[in-house]
Amino acid sequence: MIVTITLNPAVDTCYYVSSFLLGETNRSDQYVKTAGGKGLNVSKVLKQLGADVIATGFLGGTTGQFIAEEVQKKSIISRFTQCKEDTRNCIAIIDQAGQHTEMLERGPKITEEEAKKFFQDLTELYKLREIQAIVASGSIPAGLGKDYYCHLIREAKFRKIPFILDTSGDALKEAIQAEPYLIKPNISEVASLLEREIRTEREVLLALQDEKLRIIPNIVISLGAGGAMARCDKEIYKVIIPTIEVKSPVGSGDAMVAGMAYEITKKSTNEQVLRVGTTCGILNAMHVETGYIDIEKFNMLYKEVQIIRLN
Numbered sequence: 435m436i437v438t439i440t441l442n443p444a445v446d447t448c449y450y451v452s453s454f455l456l457g458e459t460n461r462s463d464q465y466v467k468t469a470g471g472k473g474l475n476v477s478k479v480l481k482q483l484g485a486d487v488i489a490t491g492f493l494g495g496t497t498g499q500f501i502a503e504e505v506q507k508k509s510i511i512s513r514f515t516q517c518k519e520d521t522r523n524c525i526a527i528i529d530q531a532g533q534h535t536e537m538l539e540r541g542p543k544i545t546e547e548e549a550k551k552f553f554q555d556l557t558e559l560y561k562l563r564e565i566q567a568i569v570a571s572g573s574i575p576a577g578l579g580k581d582y583y584c585h586l587i588r589e590a591k592f593r594k595i596p597f598i599l600d601t602s603g604d605a606l607k608e609a610i611q612a613e614p615y616l617i618k619p620n621i622s623e624v625a626s627l628l629e630r631e632i633r634t635e636r637e638v639l640l641a642l643q644d645e646k647l648r649i650i651p652n653i654v655i656s657l658g659a660g661g662a663m664a665r666c667d668k669e670i671y672k673v674i675i676p677t678i679e680v681k682s683p684v685g686s687g688d689a690m691v692a693g694m695a696y697e698i699t700k701k702s703t704n705e706q707v708l709r710v711g712t713t714c715g716i717l718n719a720m721h722v723e724t725g726y727i728d729i730e731k732f733n734m735l736y737k738e739v740q741i742i743r744l745n
């Protein structure tokens with residue numbers, strides 16, 4: 435069983451426009467609304483891969499209700515903790531050139547009681563199920579504290595459960611102190627973590643081997659259409675991907691995390707973990723819906739992903 439944690443889920447609305455003009459009135463004839471938030475996208479992809487998954491986190495208000503219903507429609511088992519304030523809305527705008535702009539709400543404020551209840555609910559799960567991995571993704575809502583992931587990581591480490599983390603900003607900066615099993619920042623997230631510009635392949639390589647990140651066993655830096663680079667213990671890998679027709683890359687990082695988590699629970703090789711994760715990321719970018727992969731195209735794309743060991 436894989437447990438996903440989405441502390442800050444979102445109703446994701448993706449608007450399609452011919453061109454997006456800042457400071458102008460933009461109209462859209464086509465939009466797609468999905469139950470999102472990084473951990474929920476991970477859950478959806480895990481489900482499509484055939485993994486046993488339980489989605490957890492906070493849900494509140496009518497937006498929370500919308501997500502709960504969508505999760506149920508997809509037959510994903512969930513144990514969400516209720517919060518008083520409404521779950522947030524997030525917006526993505528994609529123009530004809532494929533350029534995308536996002537507007538992310540901060541989300542609800544979680545009370546102390548709700549935070550305690552979440553921890554109790556998670557502890558219940560630990561008792562009831564055999565958990566092979568925990569995947570925590572996304573921002574931390576107000577009220578929880580920047581170090582909230584640290585508590586969750588330490589608890590998982592105590593129970594010898596690999597903790598896979600995909601977050602950004604201060605939440606990531608704090609969380610690395612607790613040594614998660616794997617982190618998957620994108621290039622701007624790792625640049626902000628290391629407080630320096632990272633652009634070239636050499637700079638990505640140096641980031642993977644940075645002293646500050648040495649305590650993290652596995653780091654995968656995703657590079658969007660540029661593939662990824664990774665360090666698994668001391669081994670460094672470059673992931674080369676095919677060119678595809680992109681519909682929406684929103685949630686590709688989450689799909690990648692789902693594929694990697696699934697392979698980690700199967701104790702697969704580093705190469706296989708990276709290849710399956712990358713294939714899922716690409717498949718997500720080929721669809722408008724976040725957290726959707728066309729499983730029928732999996733084998734074809736899987737063969738086109740190249741994993742090169744650099745040392």
Ligand SMILES: Nc1ncnc2c1ncn2[C@@H]1O[C@H](COP(=O)(O)OP(=O)(O)OP(=O)(O)O)[C@@H](O)[C@H]1O
Nearest residue numbers: 620656657658659661683684685686687688715716
């Ligand atoms: N435009 C694209 N073309 C092909 N593959 C892509 C594209 N964008 C993303 N991918 C695949 O998905 C993986 C993760 O993408 P990306 O680096 O954009 O993650 P991210 O920034 O964390 O995304 P998000 O936060 O929206 O989930 C990439 O390593 C790549 O394999």
Ligand SMILES: O=P(O)(O)OC[C@@]1(O)O[C@H](CO)[C@@H](O)[C@@H]1O
Nearest residue numbers: 444446470471472524572573685
């Ligand atoms: O604010 P966070 O939690 O960092 O990111 C939220 C979000 O942008 O991430 C997902 C795509 O990865 C979307 O479903 C969602 O709207």
